[in-house]
Amino acid sequence: xxxxxxxxxxxxxxxxxxxxxxxxxxxxxxxxxxxxxxxxxxxxxxxxxxxxxxxxxxxxxxxxxxxxxxxxxxxxxxxxxxxxxxxxxxxxxxxxxxxxxxxxxxxxxxxxxxxxxxxxxxxxxxxxxxxxxxxxxxxxxxxxxxxxxxxxxxxxxxxx
Numbered sequence: 001x002x003x004x005x006x007x008x009x010x011x012x013x014x015x016x017x018x019x020x021x022x023x024x025x026x027x028x029x030x031x032x033x034x035x036x037x038x039x040x041x042x043x044x045x046x047x048x049x050x051x052x053x054x055x056x057x058x059x060x061x062x063x064x065x066x067x068x069x070x071x072x073x074x075x076x077x078x079x080x081x082x083x084x085x086x087x088x089x090x091x092x093x094x095x096x097x098x099x100x101x102x103x104x105x106x107x108x109x110x111x112x113x114x115x116x117x118x119x120x121x122x123x124x125x126x127x128x129x130x131x132x133x134x135x136x137x138x139x140x141x142x143x144x145x146x147x148x149x150x151x152x153x154x155x156x157x158x159x160x
Contacts, residue, residue: 002098004105007058007070012049014067015060019044022069022088030123035149056085059105061098068093071102073110080114082106099130107160115159122152131156 007015023036042048052058052072061069069089073082084106089098107113118136120127136156144151 001063002068002101003062004059004101005062007053007060009050009053011060011067012046015049015058015070016044016046018067018070018088018090019086021090025091026088026124026126027121030121031146031151032149035147038147057106057110059102059109061089061093061102063093069098069102071099071106073106073116076110076112080112082110082113082116084116084118094126100134103134113160115157117155117157119153119155122154128154131158134158 020040023040024033027036056075057073059071059073060067070086071084072086073084076082084103087099087102107116116136117139118131120131122141136158138154139157140155142153142155144153
């Protein structure tokens with residue numbers, strides 16, 4: 001049975017594991033491995049995850065005692081928007097409703113939320129399909145520098 005709860009400091013190592021597994025699985029053939037490794041080292045270091053825990057809202061999905069996924073939301077701003085900064089699952093639990101449960105938890109728990117904005121890599125077809133099913137619409141496309149790599153990004157938004 002999958003449980004969704006707020007992330008705690010004790011979950012840092014498990015979230016790092018999910019991030020590494022899902023990033024390499026998701027972006028193989030899209031983002032070079034060297035770029036993925038640099039990003040993961042910086043964005044998912046223990047100090048960075050502690051900082052994210054203090055300044056944002058992170059939910060973890062667990063199956064009994066193991067973390068199998070997470071969703072990272074920014075606090076709701078003055079316009080009622082939250083950025084869904086990340087939602088990642090272990091490859092073995094994708095397409096089983098876990099991502100939907102994480103998204104729904106954020107929508108229910110974030111006070112004053114009116115919109116959720118996210119960014120997805122243009123070639124990440126599985127994520128684009130998921131977000132479209134969840135009624136996110138494309139609002140912008142752009143190319144950004146991501147550790148010396150041109151990342152083709154789509155910004156999407158869901159109006160609640």
